[in-house]
Amino acid sequence: MNTSVLLQRVGQVDPTRLEDYVAHGGFDALRRALLRRPEKVVEEVKASGLVGRGGAAFPTGVKWEAVARESRTPKYVVCNADESEPGTFKDRVLMEGDPFAVLEGMAIAAYATGASEGYIYVRGEYARAYTLLRSAVDQATQAGFLGDAILGSDFSFHVHIYRGAGAYVCGEETALFESIEGKRGQPRQKPPFPTTHGLFGQPTVINNVETLANVPPLILNGAEWFRSLGPEEAPGPKLFSVSGAVNKPGVYEATMDVTLRELIEEYAGGVRDGGKVQAVLVGGAAGTFVGPKDLDVPMSFSGLRRVGASPGSGAVMVVDERVNMWDVLLRIARFFAHESCGKCYPCRLGTQRQLEIVTRMASGALRYKDFLRLQDLHATMRDASLCGLGQTAGNAIISGLKVMGMGMSDD
Amino acid sequence: MHVIIDGQRVPVSPEMTILEAAEQVGIHIPRLCVHESLTPQALCRLCVVEWEGARTLVPACVARVQDRAVIHTQSERVRRARRTILELLASTVDLSEAPELLAYAEEVGADLERFSDGERLTFPVYDDNPFYVRDYNKCVLCGRCVQACGDDMQFTYALTISGRGFHSRVDTFYHLPMPQTTCVFCGNCVAVCPTGALKAKEELLLEEGLSPEAIWQRKREEKRAWYKER
Ligand SMILES: Cc1cc2nc3c(=O)[nH]c(=O)nc-3n(C[C@H](O)[C@H](O)[C@H](O)COP(=O)(O)O)c2cc1C
Ligand code: SF4
Ligand code: SF4
Numbered sequence: 001m002n003t004s005v006l007l008q009r010v011g012q013v014d015p016t017r018l019e020d021y022v023a024h025g026g027f028d029a030l031r032r033a034l035l036r037r038p039e040k041v042v043e044e045v046k047a048s049g050l051v052g053r054g055g056a057a058f059p060t061g062v063k064w065e066a067v068a069r070e071s072r073t074p075k076y077v078v079c080n081a082d083e084s085e086p087g088t089f090k091d092r093v094l095m096e097g098d099p100f101a102v103l104e105g106m107a108i109a110a111y112a113t114g115a116s117e118g119y120i121y122v123r124g125e126y127a128r129a130y131t132l133l134r135s136a137v138d139q140a141t142q143a144g145f146l147g148d149a150i151l152g153s154d155f156s157f158h159v160h161i162y163r164g165a166g167a168y169v170c171g172e173e174t175a176l177f178e179s180i181e182g183k184r185g186q187p188r189q190k191p192p193f194p195t196t197h198g199l200f201g202q203p204t205v206i207n208n209v210e211t212l213a214n215v216p217p218l219i220l221n222g223a224e225w226f227r228s229l230g231p232e233e234a235p236g237p238k239l240f241s242v243s244g245a246v247n248k249p250g251v252y253e254a255t256m257d258v259t260l261r262e263l264i265e266e267y268a269g270g271v272r273d274g275g276k277v278q279a280v281l282v283g284g285a286a287g288t289f290v291g292p293k294d295l296d297v298p299m300s301f302s303g304l305r306r307v308g309a310s311p312g313s314g315a316v317m318v319v320d321e322r323v324n325m326w327d328v329l330l331r332i333a334r335f336f337a338h339e340s341c342g343k344c345y346p347c348r349l350g351t352q353r354q355l356e357i358v359t360r361m362a363s364g365a366l367r368y369k370d371f372l373r374l375q376d377l378h379a380t381m382r383d384a385s386l387c388g389l390g391q392t393a394g395n396a397i398i399s400g401l402k403v404m405g406m407g408m409s410d411d
Numbered sequence: 412m413h414v415i416i417d418g419q420r421v422p423v424s425p426e427m428t429i430l431e432a433a434e435q436v437g438i439h440i441p442r443l444c445v446h447e448s449l450t451p452q453a454l455c456r457l458c459v460v461e462w463e464g465a466r467t468l469v470p471a472c473v474a475r476v477q478d479r480a481v482i483h484t485q486s487e488r489v490r491r492a493r494r495t496i497l498e499l500l501a502s503t504v505d506l507s508e509a510p511e512l513l514a515y516a517e518e519v520g521a522d523l524e525r526f527s528d529g530e531r532l533t534f535p536v537y538d539d540n541p542f543y544v545r546d547y548n549k550c551v552l553c554g555r556c557v558q559a560c561g562d563d564m565q566f567t568y569a570l571t572i573s574g575r576g577f578h579s580r581v582d583t584f585y586h587l588p589m590p591q592t593t594c595v596f597c598g599n600c601v602a603v604c605p606t607g608a609l610k611a612k613e614e615l616l617l618e619e620g621l622s623p624e625a626i627w628q629r630k631r632e633e634k635r636a637w638y639k640e641r
Contacts, residue, residue, distance in 0.1 A: 167575075184572065189453040189473055342572070342579030344454045346492070348552070349499035352577035356529050373526070380495040383468045383488060384456040391467060 001255045003229060005217050005237040006210065010097030015132050018139040021100040027145050029216035033108045034153050041112035042068050045215070047223035049235045054080055054171075054208030055286070055313045056388070057234070057301065063205060066195035067113040070203035075115040077106050077157075078180075078199055078206040081122045081129070082164050082171035085284035086335060087315035090239035091209035093251045095122070095129035098213070099136040103159060105212030107146060108219060109205050110157040118159040119199065121176050124166045133161055168339040172387050173198075173206045175341065186343045187387035210239055230255025231300045238314055240299070242268040245275060245320035256311065257303075261295040263316055275320040279403045283312025285332050286392035289399040308399065326362035329400045333358040336393040347390025350381045358397060366406075374398065375408055414480045429460060429471035429482060440484050441493060441515040444553040445472040446603055449563045452554055457493055457515065461486045468492060494519040502526035503577075505549045508607030512551075534580070539588040541633040542596045543611050550581055550608040556600035557581060569594035590637065 013020040021027070033041050046061025067075055079102060083091040095102060106118050120137075122130045137159045141147040148156045162180050164170050170179045174188040177199045198204020214236055218226045227235045234256045240263055243249045247269030254267070260280060264270065271277055277292045282299075288309035290297075297303045304310050319328055337355040342348045354377050357370045378394030385391045401407055413422050416433050423432045433440050444455040451472045459468035463481040468489060483489060497516040501523035506512050516523055534547040552572075560570040569592040573582035583592045601609045616626045 189470065337576060340576035342552070342574070342576045343452075345456050345496050345500065345552075348577055348579065349496075349503055353499060353502070353526050353529050376491065376495045379488075380492045384459045384492040384496065385467075386454060386456070386470075 001230060001257065003237040003253050003255060005229075005253070006094065006213050006239055007097070007251070007253045009101065010093060013098065015097055015099050016135060018100060018136070018143055018145075021098070025220070026100050027104055029219040030104050030107050030111075030145065031151060033111055033219050034151060034155065038068060038112045038114065041108065041219065044219060044223050045112070048218050048226040049223075049232075050211070050214055050218060050226065051234055052208055053210035053214070053238065053314070055085065055283070057311070060207065060211055063195060063207075064109060064113050066193075067115070067203045067205045070196060072203055073114070074117055074202055075113060076199045076202055076204040077110045077113065077115045077118045078173075078176070078204055079106055079118070079120040079209060079212055080171060080173065080176060080206055081120050081126070081133075081209045082176060083123050083126070083209070084164075084168045084171050085286060085313045085315060086332075087241060087243050087281065087284045087317040088313040089241045089243075090251045090314060092123075092126055092129055093239070094209055094213050095126070096132060099129070099132045100140060101213050101216055102133070102209055103136055103140050103146065105207075105215035106159065107150065107157055108215050109207065109212065111155050113203075113205050115205065116156060116158070118157060119180055120159065120161045121170070121180060122161060122163050123171075124164040130161065130163055137161060167341070168335075169341045169387070169389050172389060175387070176206070177204070184341075186341045187389075189386060231257045231298070233302060234300055234311075238299075238311075240267070240314045240316055242316045242318070244281075244316075244318035245272050245277075245323065246270065246318050247272050254299075256300045257298045259296050259298050259303075260290070260316065263299070264295065264318055268318075271318065271320050273320075275322060277318060278321045278323060279319045279325065279328075279400065281317040281319070281328075281396060282309045282315070284315040284317075285335050285396055286388065287312045287315065288395050289403045291403040325400060325404050326358075329397055330358055330362045332396045332400075336389070340389065340393070344384075344386035344390060346381045347385045347387075347393060350377045350385075350390065351393050353377055354381075354394060354397060371401075371406070371408055374401075412476075412478045414476050414478070414482060416482045417484055423476045425475070427476050429462075429469070429474050429476060430458060432476050433471065433482075433484060438484055440471045441518075442472055443512065443551065443605065444555065446555055449555055449558045449603065452558070455496070455551070455553060457496055459489060459492055460484045461489050490519050494521045497521040498523060498525045500551055502529050503532050504547075504551060504606075506551075506606065508549055509551070509605060511605070530577075532577075532580070537589070540590050540594075540596065541612065541630055541637055542598065543601050543609055544615050545581075545589075546608050546610070547580060548608075549606045551606050552579060552581065553605060554581075555603040555605065556609060559599040559603045560594075564599045565595070565597050567593050567595055567597070570600060 042064045050060045051057045167185045169175045170185040172187045175185045179185040194204045252267040279289045290307045294307040333355040337351040340347045340351040378398045381390045442458040445451045453470040453473045458471040460471045461483040498521050537545040557570045
């Protein structure tokens with residue numbers, strides 16, 4: 001189903017002007033939230049069924065509740081705006097088109113959980129998003145929507161902006177904290193989880209930009225409305241970044257019962273030059289390739305699970321038949337070898353060996369031994385790596401081989 | 412409270428790690444980066460075990476027990492990961508002075524030549540001070556020396572990791588020779604190094620066949636030259 005909730009103001013308002021946001025209903029949700037007790041706000045988010053849009057799909061209300069329960073202060077709300085998953089560009093559209101909505105979502109999260117400080121960690125390459133957010137924070141603070149005694153209440157919340165320096169792994173929540181703390185951007189072993197030991201070791205809510213942008217409409221229209229949108233297992237509006245060999249690449253909003261075929265043919269105008277789909281990478285480099293026979297699955301968790309995939313960040317990358325799949329796999333292997341932080345052995349060493357083997361295969365040397373080695377690397381990285389980067393580093397390679405008709409039985 | 416490890420019922424207390432619980436009943440789980448005097452980093456992943464119901468394998472050095480958890484330390488999934496990690500290590504650096512790792516490799520049937528067509532990490536040997544020699548061709552990047560030099564022991568911070576991914580390495584800040592760093596030559600890093608990458612000069616020279624007298628003579632000269640230079 002087509003919705004226009006998250007993108008409703010994008011292109012309609014001037015992202016540099018607070019007045020424009022307010023004139024379009026901006027900060028009404030924060031006002032409404034402040035009239036309720038924080039527990040009620042958490043309850044509403046829990047009842048809505050909203051799950052995180054950053055990739056891991058964790059229930060947002062459950063996360064907030066865990067932080068709300070913590071008595072240690074200060075607590076933090078961190079907005080994950082690192083958006084570095086290849087093929088994902090939806091957060092950018094939100095930050096550049098409707099930056100105040102992200103701040104409003106953060107303020108509501110802070111009120112609900114008792115947090116007093118907020119951080120936005122913006123992808124280093126997103127200069128425009130940074131500038132717009134910077135100005136949005138300043139304007140909202142001036143106008144009393146952020147800062148001390150917000151809207152005359154006794155709730156205070158200060159927002160700081162931090163820029164990334166180009167590492168994919170710094171989008172992983174604990175590496176992101178390390179980076180803000182001024183350390184090497186490397187993930188921490190979990191548990192402890194951010195809800196108890198997050199930024200500076202304090203209880204922390206960390207949410208994706210899109211997750212936070214869902215909060216104001218959810219609070220305004222209620223959990224029941226939210227639940228009425230899309231499938232029960234994952235309700236609410238969702239953004240999909242559709243790219244690759246399509247006529248109209250872009251960010252599209254739909255509910256999660258939309259199928260891959262609808263996204264490609266109806267939303268993105270079909271495969272370019274009347275070509276045919278060879279493979280679709282769902283969920284970015286960390287995601288999974290599905291073949292042309294599987295395009296009718298819905299983009300929900302259960303739907304994609306049937307074809308061995310998951311929605312991840314909502315990236316849909318279309319590869320048409322004219323593209324050499326080996327080049328695609330080689331680029332992905334190179335990406336992971338380049339982005340591995342080097343902390344844990346399976347990923348530090350495995351991504352390098354995977355790259356070497358895929359390089360050889362791409363140049364035409366197909367040896368049985370290499371297929372077996374790739375499989376062991378995939379299983380070892382998936383099962384034993386410390387963070388999600390290594391755990392997913394072999395996904396696209398193994399599923400890509402399968403789509404190319406070179407799958408192995410024991411994946 | 413108890414857990415089941417490899418079919419054995421093991422009584423445990425809540426703060427215990429799986430590694431400790433297993434140790435209690437004499438089950439030895441392979442490990443490398445963990446050290447009794449250092450904060451566990453859970454980065455070598457050799458100690459991973461299968462916890463029924465968990466999505467991935469879990470590192471036994473830090474994972475705390477939960478009542479009735481069912482854990483396998485020798486399942487095929489565990490052995491596959493352990494075997495591959497050891498094969499990867501052996502293809503990258505020189506494990507000849509890490510007998511424990513070689514024993515683990517034998518135990519899980521690792522083929523140490525399996526990835527030997529891949530890039531190896533090679534470094535010059537750093538012999539830049541009178542006290543110890545750094546041969547990173549043997550370094551498995553367990554990070555123990557960095558921790559010992561930093562927050563876990565000496566608070567000197569002479570050592571760090573530079574680079575990223577496969578090309579990560581132990582380094583000094585700005586790649587300076589040891590005497591120009593904050594190093595106080597306490598030797599803690601040498602003491603915790605599991606692979607012979609860091610070695611006391613005496614030990615190295617003894618291995619090279621020098622007599623103790625010759626070693627002392629040489630070290631005295633080196634130190635004299637060193638102090639003069641400073
Ligand atoms: C390697 C890696 C990169 C990630 N990059 C991002 C990112 O750029 N943006 C993001 O929101 N989440 C990213 N995540 C997921 C975060 O760790 C975390 O789950 C998310 O920020 C939680 O927010 P949510 O619950 O609102 O989705 C990444 C995870 C991994 C393992
Ligand atoms: S899985 Fe990769 S990125 Fe994550 S901690 Fe290990 S080496 Fe670093
Ligand atoms: S030098 Fe030794 S202690 Fe330091 S990381 Fe390498 S193997 Fe570990």
